[in-house]
Amino acid sequence: MTDLHTHILPGMDDGAQSPEDSLSLLRMECLQGVSQVALTPHFRVDKESVQEFLKRRQNAAERLREALDGQELPVTLKLGAEVFYSTSLAQMDDVDTLCLEGTNVLLVEFSPGLYPRDAADTLYQLTRQGILPLIAHVERYAFVRNDPNLLSEWIEAGACTQMNATSLVMHAKQRKLLFSMLRHNLIHVLSTDTHSMAKRPPMLDKAMELVNQHCGQNIAQTLQHQADTLFQGEMPRLPDPVPMKKLLGRWW
Numbered sequence: 001m002t003d004l005h006t007h008i009l010p011g012m013d014d015g016a017q018s019p020e021d022s023l024s025l026l027r028m029e030c031l032q033g034v035s036q037v038a039l040t041p042h043f044r045v046d047k048e049s050v051q052e053f054l055k056r057r058q059n060a061a062e063r064l065r066e067a068l069d070g071q072e073l074p075v076t077l078k079l080g081a082e083v084f085y086s087t088s089l090a091q092m093d094d095v096d097t098l099c100l101e102g103t104n105v106l107l108v109e110f111s112p113g114l115y116p117r118d119a120a121d122t123l124y125q126l127t128r129q130g131i132l133p134l135i136a137h138v139e140r141y142a143f144v145r146n147d148p149n150l151l152s153e154w155i156e157a158g159a160c161t162q163m164n165a166t167s168l169v170m171h172a173k174q175r176k177l178l179f180s181m182l183r184h185n186l187i188h189v190l191s192t193d194t195h196s197m198a199k200r201p202p203m204l205d206k207a208m209e210l211v212n213q214h215c216g217q218n219i220a221q222t223l224q225h226q227a228d229t230l231f232q233g234e235m236p237r238l239p240d241p242v243p244m245k246k247l248l249g250r251w252w
């Protein structure tokens with residue numbers, strides 16, 4: 001399996017703090033059958049320059065590489081970033097350097113409570129520059145849970161969407177809505193967004209098992225295939241989103 005969203009790089013953000021933390025998370029990923037991991041620390045354009053971020057990331061990657069020496073973990077790692085959304089992203093000359101290594105995939109997160117009205121336009125402008133935006137943990141935004149069809153606008157603008165494994169495993173009350181979003185082709189990728197063993201540990205195997213049980217093998221396999229394809233830097237053939245309907249106060 002492929003995990004496209006993690007905070008495993010040591011000392012970069014609120015994720016792994018030391019190379020030992022990173023190794024524990026990577027060991028757990030491997031035990032669960034994950035063999036490809038994107039390392040995606042937080043980046044905010046209002047906090048530091050792209051160059052400063054890339055330098056910090058290089059140093060962290062070096063520390064991780066040293067810790068991995070002799071460990072023989074069966075995992076391929078790629079450097080990336082989780083970029084905080086701003087309309088200015090589409091105007092940045094160096095935004096492509098934040099894409100997942102060797103690909104045009106840019107992991108973008110929105111502010112949790114604020115619906116970004118200009119998102120579809122900015123995402124479309126990014127795609128015109130050859131960038132494929134992957135929207136992080138879409139189920140965590142209240143505005144998406146209130147109207148999952150917002151995802152169709154972003155998908156039509158050329159973006160892919162990612163859901164956190166823990167949202168399925170740990171938040172049983174939300175599951176019906178999340179399974180429904182998966183069945184309506186509104187989610188393309190399942191990832192861990194792992195930060196530490198205590199805060200959001202990797203749980204991709206359990207989440208995939210739930211998808212398998214409740215949405216069927218086809219959807220589980222498609223999610224895995226789409227993550228593999230994006231990790232390789234290719235554009236997966238995405239199924240058309242199907243609009244959800246609201247009946248009796250619930251989304252179906």
Ligand SMILES: [Fe+2]
Nearest residue numbers: 005082136193
């Ligand atoms: Fe994240």
